[in-house]
Amino acid sequence: MTTDLTRLTMHALAAAYRAGEATPSQATEAYLARIAALDTRVGGYLTVTAEAARAAARAADARLAARRPLGPLDGVPLALKDVFCTRGVTTTCGSRILEGFVPPYDATVAERLAAAGAVMLGKTNMDEFAMGSSTEHSAFKPTRNPWDLSRVPGGSSGGSAAAVAGDLAAAALGTDTGGSIRQPAAFCGTVGLKPTYGRVSRYGLIAFASSLDHPGPITKDVRDTALLLGAIAGHDPRDATSVPEPVPDYVAALDGSVAGLRLGVPREYFTEGLDPEIARAVREALEVLRGLGATTTEISLPTTDYGLAVYYIIAPAEASSNLARYDGVKYGLRVPGRDLIDMSSATRAAGFGAEVKRRIMLGTYVLSAGYYDAYYGRAQKVRTLVKRDFEQAFAAVDLIVAPTTPGVAFKHGEKEDPLAMYLNDVFTVPVDLAGIPAISVRGGFSATGLPIGLQLIAPAFEEARLLRAAHAYEQATPWLERRPELS
Amino acid sequence: MSAVATAAGYEVVIGLEVHAQLSTRTKMFCGCSTTFGAPPNTQTCPVCQGMPGTLPVINRRAIEFGTRTALAFDCTVNASCRFARKHYYYPDMPKNFQISQYEEPLAEHGGLEIDVAGGGVRRIGIQRLHLEEDVGKLVHEGTLETAPSSLVDYNRAGVPLMETVSQPELSSPEEAAAYLRAFRAVLVYLGVCDGNMEEGSLRCDANISLRRRGATELGTKVEIKNLNSFRNVQRALEFEVIRQAAALDAGERIVQETRLWDADRGYTRSMRSKEFAHDYRYFPEPDLVPLELDLAFVERARAALPELPRAGRRRFVEQYALRGAEAATLTGSRALAEYYEATVGAGAGPRPAANWILSELLRVVPGDDEQAVRDSPVSPAHLAGLIRLIDDGTISGKIAKSVFDKMAASREDAATIVGREGLTQVADSGALALVIDQVLAADPKLLADWKSGKTAAENAIVGQVMKATQGKANPALVRDLLKEKLSKT
Ligand SMILES: [Zn+2]
Numbered sequence: 001m002t003t004d005l006t007r008l009t010m011h012a013l014a015a016a017y018r019a020g021e022a023t024p025s026q027a028t029e030a031y032l033a034r035i036a037a038l039d040t041r042v043g044g045y046l047t048v049t050a051e052a053a054r055a056a057a058r059a060a061d062a063r064l065a066a067r068r069p070l071g072p073l074d075g076v077p078l079a080l081k082d083v084f085c086t087r088g089v090t091t092t093c094g095s096r097i098l099e100g101f102v103p104p105y106d107a108t109v110a111e112r113l114a115a116a117g118a119v120m121l122g123k124t125n126m127d128e129f130a131m132g133s134s135t136e137h138s139a140f141k142p143t144r145n146p147w148d149l150s151r152v153p154g155g156s157s158g159g160s161a162a163a164v165a166g167d168l169a170a171a172a173l174g175t176d177t178g179g180s181i182r183q184p185a186a187f188c189g190t191v192g193l194k195p196t197y198g199r200v201s202r203y204g205l206i207a208f209a210s211s212l213d214h215p216g217p218i219t220k221d222v223r224d225t226a227l228l229l230g231a232i233a234g235h236d237p238r239d240a241t242s243v244p245e246p247v248p249d250y251v252a253a254l255d256g257s258v259a260g261l262r263l264g265v266p267r268e269y270f271t272e273g274l275d276p277e278i279a280r281a282v283r284e285a286l287e288v289l290r291g292l293g294a295t296t297t298e299i300s301l302p303t304t305d306y307g308l309a310v311y312y313i314i315a316p317a318e319a320s321s322n323l324a325r326y327d328g329v330k331y332g333l334r335v336p337g338r339d340l341i342d343m344s345s346a347t348r349a350a351g352f353g354a355e356v357k358r359r360i361m362l363g364t365y366v367l368s369a370g371y372y373d374a375y376y377g378r379a380q381k382v383r384t385l386v387k388r389d390f391e392q393a394f395a396a397v398d399l400i401v402a403p404t405t406p407g408v409a410f411k412h413g414e415k416e417d418p419l420a421m422y423l424n425d426v427f428t429v430p431v432d433l434a435g436i437p438a439i440s441v442r443g444g445f446s447a448t449g450l451p452i453g454l455q456l457i458a459p460a461f462e463e464a465r466l467l468r469a470a471h472a473y474e475q476a477t478p479w480l481e482r483r484p485e486l487s
Numbered sequence: 488m489s490a491v492a493t494a495a496g497y498e499v500v501i502g503l504e505v506h507a508q509l510s511t512r513t514k515m516f517c518g519c520s521t522t523f524g525a526p527p528n529t530q531t532c533p534v535c536q537g538m539p540g541t542l543p544v545i546n547r548r549a550i551e552f553g554t555r556t557a558l559a560f561d562c563t564v565n566a567s568c569r570f571a572r573k574h575y576y577y578p579d580m581p582k583n584f585q586i587s588q589y590e591e592p593l594a595e596h597g598g599l600e601i602d603v604a605g606g607g608v609r610r611i612g613i614q615r616l617h618l619e620e621d622v623g624k625l626v627h628e629g630t631l632e633t634a635p636s637s638l639v640d641y642n643r644a645g646v647p648l649m650e651t652v653s654q655p656e657l658s659s660p661e662e663a664a665a666y667l668r669a670f671r672a673v674l675v676y677l678g679v680c681d682g683n684m685e686e687g688s689l690r691c692d693a694n695i696s697l698r699r700r701g702a703t704e705l706g707t708k709v710e711i712k713n714l715n716s717f718r719n720v721q722r723a724l725e726f727e728v729i730r731q732a733a734a735l736d737a738g739e740r741i742v743q744e745t746r747l748w749d750a751d752r753g754y755t756r757s758m759r760s761k762e763f764a765h766d767y768r769y770f771p772e773p774d775l776v777p778l779e780l781d782l783a784f785v786e787r788a789r790a791a792l793p794e795l796p797r798a799g800r801r802r803f804v805e806q807y808a809l810r811g812a813e814a815a816t817l818t819g820s821r822a823l824a825e826y827y828e829a830t831v832g833a834g835a836g837p838r839p840a841a842n843w844i845l846s847e848l849l850r851v852v853p854g855d856d857e858q859a860v861r862d863s864p865v866s867p868a869h870l871a872g873l874i875r876l877i878d879d880g881t882i883s884g885k886i887a888k889s890v891f892d893k894m895a896a897s898r899e900d901a902a903t904i905v906g907r908e909g910l911t912q913v914a915d916s917g918a919l920a921l922v923i924d925q926v927l928a929a930d931p932k933l934l935a936d937w938k939s940g941k942t943a944a945e946n947a948i949v950g951q952v953m954k955a956t957q958g959k960a961n962p963a964l965v966r967d968l969l970k971e972k973l974s975k976t
Contacts, residue, residue, distance in 0.1 A: 085540040098539065105533050107540060206539040210773035239542050240775050318773055321572050324583035325537050329639070339632060340578060367574075367768035376770060 005030040006167040007483070010076045010224045013170055017064050017075055024060035024075025027170075028053050028119050031077045035121065035168050038486055043143040044153075044163035046082050047090050048122035053077065056119040063117065072251075073231055074117030079169035081160045082123040083130055084215070085204040086110050093206045094126040094138040094156075097351025098332040107204025108239065109173055109215050109232045116231045121169055124159030128353045129323065130180055130208040132156050133424040136412060137355045144412075145188060146484040147450055151409040154184030154424075160218045161188035166486050171219040171228055175205060177212045178311050179404075179428025182440035185218055186404035186453020189442045189484075191225045191470070192218045194428075196460045197435030198243035200229075201236030207322040209315035210241075212432045221480060222441060222471040226250035229463060245461055253464035254471040259293025261469060264397030268304035269427055275407045281444040281452045282403050288476050289401070289469070299393045299400070303386045307430035308422060310386065313366050313379035314433075319356075320363025326351060358418065387434045394459045399469055403427055404440040404453030427455060437463045441470045442479040451479075497697040497732055500705060501663045501724060502655035505670055506648050507680040508621065508688040509552045514645035515620045516543030516586060521647075523686055527626075527640035535645035537581025542774050545570075549618055549647040552679040553593045554780065554788045556649060557616045559673050559795055562597030564785050568617075570772040575765050578639055579623040587619035587650075589769040591777070599653075599673070600797055601665040602815075611666055612654030621646040649679070655694060655705070660724035664717045667691055672796040675857055676821040682855065684716050691720055696741070697731045706731075707741040711755055713748045723748035726755055799824050807837035816845060822860035826867050833871035836878075843870055847888065851895045864895045873901035885958045886910050912961045919952065919960055920968055926951045938973070945969060 005013065005027040016022040032050050039045050060075030069075070085091050085103035087110075092098045106114070113120070127137040135143040135158025143158040145151040146166035153162040157174025161184035164172050174181040176194035185192025193216045200215045207213060217228035230251065235244040265286065270279055286296050328334035328347030335350045337343030352360070366375035393400060405424060415421045431438045436459060443454025454473070458466040474480065514521055517534035534541040557564050571589035597613035623644035627637035651670070657663045671689060674680040681688050691714040696706035711727060714720045726748075731741055746755040794802070796818045803814035803824075818824045823844070830840040848854075848870065852863045873890060876882045882890065882905055893904045905911060926948055927934045936944035945966070952965050
């Protein structure tokens, strides 16, 4: 064993296990050592479950030695965003209010990964309650971008993306509510997929905005995304919004050609807010895809401009409701008070950060009597229009190609103004509102050496098509050859 | 009625809001048991504890129960309905919002017939019927505001509740109580609620306003909470009628507020303003998709409806020649109606069966308790057997009552008890003549009175013979023997 196991993709690691060139315990130890050495600088993890990981790895060793692996994920060391409940393992959602909360149950995705034999290394950092685009708003610590530690990894799944980019996990799960998988994937140069709403169970995912929360994979390459999505997708009777649609073999779907695929390029995504380097990268990517036989046409998504406005009504409204339960009565933080109301107020004042409070207030306001119709009611109507925009576009094209973010990773503290931060999600938010799948893949580098994200968007439940095109593009470009210099 | 007298110049307008716990095995949105009385927090799970990350899943059985009830109340069952979140902070509610229904309830536009004073029947409109989850229970000394600490039990949190709102069409406290009784009877008939008001399976809030007779505008509405029995509904509303009438008479204005009924002290008092100044910030529950009820589902529920109390009552009057009030009592619960028909089916005459159930069975079994009636220590077949023994003269009616009590205590049939205890009626004229002689010999005055033809004396002799035979003598035979004896003297 000469290669550093932490550099391998999941599928390469699985191949090494099968070939007897490595064992899950060796890979797990390599990751734990690297986390111990480097994560103080990256800040990807909130909790490292070393002993549980070692035990799971030993069990996987035995299965592999007996040539009876549970599947391609058996023994692969992964990380989970701290938004997913894990039985017996502290789950904070990046918030003081849940400090020390140990769920008595597993999120469905955690359960499915465990059933597939995956080894959980720990829980990754995130913006508090997934509200943020930089992972600077974690109550515990900021996460840093492995490509440039002075920069943010994006957010809110910044810990997961940084861990994968920095070879601190073979892959990770994140959640995407307004771009929280794709934007950090773009900033950290990983692959990040937001599946169709209902494709992956939300049970055990600590809710931010229920109608917008999407769990999904963050990986080193597209094949790994296909593997990981296959393991977590599928109907869950515990989530009434999960869809009983059969799960195709996403890995098998990678092999198809993209010849004849019709790609739409939304004109509204190429405005002056877009970094010219990123615009050029997207155009070059289209060139590559045309070279593979795809055709491209310009399309229009006229409601693009309204996406953020709608999002910042619906998401805070749902958040204000979902976060009402944190009152100091049942779990997490409790700040004593004179009476019940005083206790709850003091607990919430101390337990929530500024961004969370801002959104709770915003959400409470838009749901108030007298304002509901003007804000929430209207936002829902516009959301329907956003959905319709995409449906109409997909009548003429198979996939939409767009930038993931308007700019590359910014510096810590650079976007203090919340509105400037919100603008980061302008290209990702409409896709969440529509509930359709989208992937961000590495689409080149800026002159400063920072990764650029290329976004592909597909109609509902067409993840296989998305993965096939993303894979073809990844195979045709040299971008994965570069890696961040951490050590 | 004092309430009526005081309010003579006013028209009373009452609407009732009834919350019924559905008797599903499991909770509205999780798989926990709904059994009453378990140790605190033993019937809970992450979902009904409102833990982060958990999601609700609709209990189909609760939808069935709601649909069944809606159809029984003649409501329109909506093809699509939706759950909504109702927000307010209270520690008995784990999520600090309640999953309820708001703009799109399960059913609307129904009605319920009630008996009104003077023997008439009125149909009271039902605005809407919707489903929601119950909250937990706080345990503390005194009020939550002053108690040093409070414990919370989430066993009840998430139990399915059905809320039914009547139109403000009830015109007296008596009618309100009649509505609630009729309402309860339907629920119990349908088997969707045990109707137990003491355990809180059925809870009632009322809206009441007064207006001067002839006025077209409605008066200011007051909401009254905590009406946990038929009697309390009536008492609380009677109190409110008097209170509001007196206030109006004095030229005061009625304050729109929520008042709490204090059953011990017999008055309503104003609740704190925060209790009704809520902005519930309703919005559609994003964790649940809209519920589509297909026509076939609704029609299956309709076809499966049992005969409802009013229909049963009409049929009992016609088929068994019972009086209206008797039929009403006998159809007060489905189990009791079934008991009656089973007794008749086992050979008892409809009249004696009704008499025995109304006067004896209901002494030992609460007729509105479905389970108690089904578990009755005297089965319909045994009751019919008892009636048969009376009919064929084996035992006297008087003995039969004591036999009934023994049946209720031992669950044995009548013949067994009668046989073992030698309770068979004494129809042996020789033996009886001997007893008569003894009675007459012991009381010469009675003998003289009897001989002079006094009817009262004959009755006294029959009574003494019955006493001497411990009720086993056949009274008709005693009288015959006396007549015979008199003619011989
Ligand atoms: Zn439960």
